[in-house]
Amino acid sequence: MKIDASQPLEYGTEENRNRIFGFWLFLGAEIALFATLFTVYFVLADRHASGPSGAEIFEITPVLLETFVLLTSSFTIGLAVHAMRLGLKKQMMIFMIITLLLGAGFLGIEIFEFFTYVHEGVTLSTSAFASSLFTLLGTHGAHVTFGLLWGTAILIQLKKYGLDHSTANKSFIFSLYWHFLDVVWIFIFSFVYLKGLM
Template sequence: MKIDHSQPLEYSTEQNRLNILGFWIFLGAEIMLFATLFTSYFVYEDRIGSGPSGADIFEITPVLIETIILLTSSFTIGLAVHAMRINRTKAMTVFLGITLLLGAAFLATEIYEFNHYYHVGATLQTSGFTGILLTTLGTHGAHVTLGLFWGTMILMQIKKRGLTPQIANKSFIFSLYWHFLDVVWIFIFSFIYLKGMM
């Protein structure tokens, strides 16, 4: 395996560059998934039947907490990649660990939020609006959950093998995935929560 030392570690081999390109293509498919969910949401957002509307069920506090947590985690994963690029493995693992803790805090807040929805009668079966709302939020939450497992596996690999070009590549691709989830959340915050509270 030929390593190009003029490139950042995550791009240092031909296979690493192909992996990153392949992941960008995968993100294109993920964009289509969430675009479909958002389109469905916009179709069903006013179809509340006898169930609650967004203005009835949305609470600003958990939504702001979730948003602050995810935006902070986007910053910490950026710090992890920066530490990786300057070969500070310990700092990288600390920032990656903080990112994962923030992701877990986000999920805990989302579970609280889903519990609130259930208790006010907003379930998958209540109306078209609540069905697509919970599907969209749940899909994003499932992606965050996957990210927690993925990031944990990367931490375990770093502890076992150190920072190799392959692990750097996996870590960089993970950071792209995490930033993608943060961007999706900004759309959820803006076009579902804020719009629904008005």
Template structure:
């Protein structure tokens, strides 16, 4: 037997599949989550297509150049990309059987996620104070729907990650909790990829076009 960061692993386990895939039931659930992400990708695809059609329909109201804050959305992007890195570190720690590091890196990821949401709420409030509300124009309706849907996904991910941290703290690392750590971080990486498209298609193109 070998000991890895407080968890006892046999020599055979060290060369087996990752912990989250060792139980066939957990492997099937991971596959199901990949399918869910594919359907969520279709949702965001529709929202992006709608935004691209409506982004020039400002009806004489605020335009992207007048409401988009370059330092603000750049900072948001850096925060979320950093959270993706720390989420990846928590998955790596899970693979190494290090419960403390899993919890620590997930807490850092949660804090970064909350920071991201704080920036987004501040942005939306600032926009509203400038008269850029959802009902003002088709552009703003598409913008708030797309970015708000992503923000709601991030909020769900934060709650989900908190619940996963609690379970790992109480029950340790096993095939079930390992699957949950892996899946919630997979979800988080997906949201980061979506945000890169929002950053490029919505914000960057909005300030230069």
């Protein structure tokens, strides 16, 4: 394994560089995936049949809270990577833990939001609009959930093996993933909630 000392730790080996490049490609596929979901949502957004429309069920408070929590977590994962670059393992882990906690908080509010909808009589099978809303939000939420599990696994590895080429690489890729989820959320916030409330 050739190690390139002039590069940051996470880019240090050829394998590491390939992984990061490969993950960017994977994010390209994820963009296509969410773009499809958004298209489906836009096509079906007005087809709420006898069920309520978006304007009738959306509430701005929990959504603003979700947005705030997720944006903050994106900031803290950035700090974690910054700490990693400085070689500060402990600080890095603290920032990662904060990120994951904020992620869990986001998920909690989202689950609460879903319960509210169901309580108001809107379920997956109410209308085409409801189906596409739940699927778009749910797919994002599932990504966050997977991120929580993945992030936890990386944290354990950091603790167990310390900060090396492998764990640094994984942490960095995880941060890319987390930022991506944040970007997707901004689109959801703008084009689902704000547009729906207007």
